[in-house]
Amino acid sequence: xxxxxxxxxxxxxxxxxxxxxxxxxERKPVNRVLVxxxxxxxxxxxxxxxQTPIDVIKQxxxxxxxxxxxxxxxxxxxxxxxxxAGIRTKLAxxxxxxxxxxxxxxxDTANLVTRPPVVTVMxxxxxxxxxxxxxxxxxxxxxxxVGGITQHIGAYQVEYLGKKITFxxxxxxxxxxxxxxxxxKCTDIAVLVVAANDGIMPQTVEAINHAKAAGVPIIVAxxxxxxxxxxxxxxxxxxxxxxxxxEEWGGEVIAVPVSARSGEGIDTLLQNIQxxxxxxxxxxxxxxxxxxxxxxxxxxxxxxPTSTVLVQSGTLRVGDHIVAGTAxxxxxxxxxxxGQAIKEVAPGDPAEVLGFSELPEAGDVLTVxxxxxxxxxxxxxxxxxKTAQQTQARALTLDxxxxxxxxGDVKELNLVLKADVQGSVEAIRQSLDKLADAEATVRILHxxxxxxxxxxxxLASASSGIIIAFNVGSEPSAERTASRAGVEIRKYNIIxxxxxxxxxxxxxxxxxxxxxxxxxxxxxxEVFPGRGNAKIAGCRVLEGRLVRGAxxxxxxxxxxxxESSITGLRHFRDEVTQINTGLECGVALQDFNDFQVGDLxxxxxxxxAR
Numbered sequence: 001x002x003x004x005x006x007x008x009x010x011x012x013x014x015x016x017x018x019x020x021x022x023x024x025x026e027r028k029p030v031n032r033v034l035v036x037x038x039x040x041x042x043x044x045x046x047x048x049x050x051q052t053p054i055d056v057i058k059q060x061x062x063x064x065x066x067x068x069x070x071x072x073x074x075x076x077x078x079x080x081x082x083x084x085a086g087i088r089t090k091l092a093x094x095x096x097x098x099x100x101x102x103x104x105x106x107x108d109t110a111n112l113v114t115r116p117p118v119v120t121v122m123x124x125x126x127x128x129x130x131x132x133x134x135x136x137x138x139x140x141x142x143x144x145x146v147g148g149i150t151q152h153i154g155a156y157q158v159e160y161l162g163k164k165i166t167f168x169x170x171x172x173x174x175x176x177x178x179x180x181x182x183x184x185k186c187t188d189i190a191v192l193v194v195a196a197n198d199g200i201m202p203q204t205v206e207a208i209n210h211a212k213a214a215g216v217p218i219i220v221a222x223x224x225x226x227x228x229x230x231x232x233x234x235x236x237x238x239x240x241x242x243x244x245x246x247e248e249w250g251g252e253v254i255a256v257p258v259s260a261r262s263g264e265g266i267d268t269l270l271q272n273i274q275x276x277x278x279x280x281x282x283x284x285x286x287x288x289x290x291x292x293x294x295x296x297x298x299x300x301x302x303x304x305p306t307s308t309v310l311v312q313s314g315t316l317r318v319g320d321h322i323v324a325g326t327a328x329x330x331x332x333x334x335x336x337x338x339g340q341a342i343k344e345v346a347p348g349d350p351a352e353v354l355g356f357s358e359l360p361e362a363g364d365v366l367t368v369x370x371x372x373x374x375x376x377x378x379x380x381x382x383x384x385x386k387t388a389q390q391t392q393a394r395a396l397t398l399d400x401x402x403x404x405x406x407x408g409d410v411k412e413l414n415l416v417l418k419a420d421v422q423g424s425v426e427a428i429r430q431s432l433d434k435l436a437d438a439e440a441t442v443r444i445l446h447x448x449x450x451x452x453x454x455x456x457x458x459l460a461s462a463s464s465g466i467i468i469a470f471n472v473g474s475e476p477s478a479e480r481t482a483s484r485a486g487v488e489i490r491k492y493n494i495i496x497x498x499x500x501x502x503x504x505x506x507x508x509x510x511x512x513x514x515x516x517x518x519x520x521x522x523x524x525x526e527v528f529p530g531r532g533n534a535k536i537a538g539c540r541v542l543e544g545r546l547v548r549g550a551x552x553x554x555x556x557x558x559x560x561x562x563e564s565s566i567t568g569l570r571h572f573r574d575e576v577t578q579i580n581t582g583l584e585c586g587v588a589l590q591d592f593n594d595f596q597v598g599d600l601x602x603x604x605x606x607x608x609a610r
Contacts, residue, residue, distance in 0.1 A: 034082060034089045037381055039072050044380075049085050059084050115284040115348035116157065116164035117277035118186060118310060121221075122207035123193035124200075128223040131260035132193055133167060136270070155295055155308055155350030156337035160270040165277075166310070166348055168295060185214070186293040186310055186363075189276055191269070192220045196230035196257070200238040202448065206455070208242050209446040213414075213463045217276050218244065219254045221269055226259040284347030289368035290316035294324050295350065297359045305329075305356040309345070309366055316345040316368065321375050322355065325364035326382055328375040329356040413505060414465030416456050417447040420472050420559045424495075425449055428470060431499050435506055442502060451558030452489055454478045461485040470498060473555045473602060476543065479518060491516050493560065520544030520603035522579075527595045528586065535593040536568075536586045539601060546585065546603055547578045554592060555600040564589040566603070 034048060042060070046053040059081045060067050067073060075091050082089045121129050136158055157166050168187065190211040194204055211218050220239060222232045236246050236255060245251025254272045258265035292311040300306050307324070309316065316322075320331045332355040334342050345351040360366075369375045415432070419425045425447050432442045445465050446456065452467055452474035458481070460467050467482070467489045474482075474489055482489055492498040526538035539546070546552075548569045554561040568588030569576050579585040587601065 034087055036075055036078060036082075036089050036091065038091065039074050040078065041072055042067050045073065045078050045081060049082055049087055051085065056081050111285045111287045112283040113286060113347075115282050115346075116166045117188045117273060117280070117282055118166045118168060118348065119189045119191055119273060120168045120187040121191045121193060122211065124195070124198070124203040124207070127193050127195040127198065127201070127204070128260045129193045132221065132223060132258065132266075135260050135263055135266060136167065155310060157349065158270075160267075160274065163274055164348070165270065165273055166350055168310070168350075186295065186312075187214065187216050188280060188282060189273060190214070190216050190218050191273070192218055193223050194220060194235050194239075195224045196222050196232050196235055197224055197227050199231070199235050200242070205242065205448070206446060208244065210459060213445050213459060217280070219256065219269070219272055219276065220244065220246070221265075222255055222257045223260055225257045225264060226262050232257055282348070284313045286315045286347055288314035290314035290320065290345070290366070291368070292316065292366045294360045294362055294364045294366060296362050297356075299359055303354055305354075305359045307353050307356060307360055308350060309353045310350050311345045311347055313347055314368065315347070316351070316353070316366075318343050320368045321371055322353075322366055323369055323375045323378050324356070324360035324366040326379050327356045327358045327360040327364070328372075328379050330372070331355045412441055412443045413502065414443050414445050414460070414463045415502075416445050416460045416465055416467045417470075418452050418456060418467065418472055419447075419449055419470040422449050424470055428468075428495060428498065431495070432502060435499075435503050442506070451475055451555075452478045454481050457481045457485060457487050457489075460487045466490065468492070468498060468502075470495065471560050472558055473553065473560060473600070476521065488515075493563075515607050516604050517607050518544070518602060518604050519550070520546050520601075522546055522585075522587070522601045522603075524595055524597055524599040524601065525584070526597065530588060533593065534588060535595050536570075536588055537595045537599070537601070538584065539587050540584050541579050541581050543581055544603065545578050545580045546587065546601070548576075550603045551605065552589065553602040553604065554589070554595075555602055556596065556598070561594070561599070562592055564592045566590075 036048070040048075042056055043053050046056045049056075057067060060073075060077070062084075063080050065073075065077060065080075067077075075089075079089055121133055123129050137156060155166060155168050157164050159165075190207075192204070192207055192211065194200060208218070220235075222235050224230055225232065232255075236249065239246060239253065239255070240249065240251075244253045246253050246255040248255075254276070256265055256269045256272055258269055260266075290311050291313050292309050295308040295310055297305065297307040305327070316331065316334070318331050318334055322329060322331060331353055334345060334354075335352045336342055337350060337352075342351065367378075369378060417425060417428060417432075419428060429444060429447050432444065435442050445459055445463055449472075451472050452469050454475065454477045456467055457478050459465070461481075465487075467487060469489055469491045471493050473491075479489075481487075490498075490501070492501075520541060521543050522539040522541045524537045524539055528536040528538055530536045546566060546569060548566050550566050551563065552566055553563050566587060567590050568586070569579060570586040571579060571583065576585070
């Protein structure tokens with residue numbers, strides 16, 4: 001929805017005086033055109049056409065549609081009511097498409113100016129990310145916060161050789177991908193910090209995969225060059241193993257040896273950041289109404305909701321009406337990273353903004369609208385769209401990928417691969433790399449050992465990918481996030497079945513499948529002796545329910561120990577058929593006695609996907 005459209009969501013060809021309400025069945029002259037959204041509530045529809053909700057409900061009933069006052073209806077259903085009322089309508093999207101292209105494009109191009117690059121620093125813990133940022137900033141984070149000289153707002157700028165560079169001081173690639181999973185791109189360049197004495201570590205690999213998935217240029221800072229055991233050549237070799245070939249070896253990746261403690265190589269690093277940004281030709285129009293990304297938000301007891309905003313286009317000024325997600329407000333005050341009050345923020349600059357009615361979420365896109373009415377209308381429209389999307393949400397599954405490949409919409413199958421051990425990861429990865437098709441190829445976003453985590457789901461969500469889990473389970477938080485984000489987690493315990501499914505998907509021949517649905521999870525708290533050599537697991541149900549006869553996986557340290565079935569279920573002295581969340585029980589399994597305290601029992605069933 002554009003800024004001009006926000007002035008009034010209901011455009012009219014002729015604006016008649018407010019008419020008295022007519023009986024629902026009586027037609028009145030066709031003298032206006034309503035521009036309606038794709039979805040809206042019955043109450044909102046009644047307000048738009050100057051009728052009572054009862055009249056609208058009666059009209060819907062005449063067409064065999066039963067709807068309440070707050071029920072969401074789509075444009076086609078709403079058109080039945082407006083037609084009966086003698087009102088012509090247009091879909092908002094159709095109006096946008098039919099609107100003639102504005103002749104402002106040349107002017108916009110003329111107003112473009114070079115903006116500062118936005119840089120995110122990522123890498124393994126303890127490899128010197130914070131120290132490197134502090135050295136570049138020339139001020140320690142601790143002294144800034146304790147001394148109260150300025151406030152840490154999650155982003156700051158430095159000026160080098162007369163040009164600005166914006167750094168995002170985020171917790172790491174988790175926040176980087178969390179923001180990207182919400183559809184916002186806030187980084188132009190990723191700086192990967194690798195310690196010269198440690199080399200590439202597991203979190204380094206994750207950071208590489210997240211930066212690659214985002215499609216941003218990567219500059220490698222080989223840190224801790226002042227240490228006696230520094231070995232930059234080993235780091236460069238490891239980088240090549242992850243398809244990051246440095247320039248001196250004939251590749252395109254810039255690698256800069258640095259020492260965050262001594263300051264060695266910092267100037268060279270900043271110079272290379274500026275070179276990469278010049279090649280990218282980063283420009284923005286400062287004359288437009290501002291748009292940007294919420295980097296982080298917090299509730300200040302004295303000042304209310306405060307948000308760190310990275311302005312990407314236009315200029316944000318005090319007094320502007322703003323919307324981010326479903327939060328709206330008016331800019332009351334703006335502060336830079338040094339805590340100084342400023343009146344406006346230019347493209348590429350970060351700032352702390354006060355004035356939101358509620359806390360927006362990190363990754364929400366901020367836009368400036370003409371007035372408060374426009375901001376309220378936009379938020380209402382987004383809430384309706386969010387409700388409609390939740391009711392119509394469809395996960396991206398392999399079946400969906402097949403359809404998209406057939407339609408020519410998808411050329412790559414994005415996968416996040418998790419397995420029980422690194423050997424399995426490499427074997428599966430090598431097999432998947434060999435799969436090639438004229439229409440689509442496999443792209444491994446990230447591969448690692450261990451249970452599926454929430455971060456894996458965020459990466460898959462941000463890249464429209466699917467998670468493949470071989471002989472491992474998934475964390476409860478990952479299951480919940482996957483359900484909300486519509487990300488499919490496919491679990492396998494036989495490699496050839498995994499490979500065959502992916503190959504069928506690439507060739508558009510995927511057969512109907514059964515999906516694994518988790519119905520309960522319990523933790524083993526104690527182990528008791530049973531009859532004979534049998535063992536009984538004293539459990540507490542963490543979520544869902546346990547049902548006698550159900551199939552269960554025994555998980556230990558994120559790995560699948562065995563799959564069995566529940567043969568006995570006891571609550572105190574009573575034999576029961578099921579146990580619900582929060583209750584304790586004794587569990588006996590078929591052909592399994594090797595219980596250990598801390599084991600997780602995951603009850604699941606197979607459901608046909610289609």
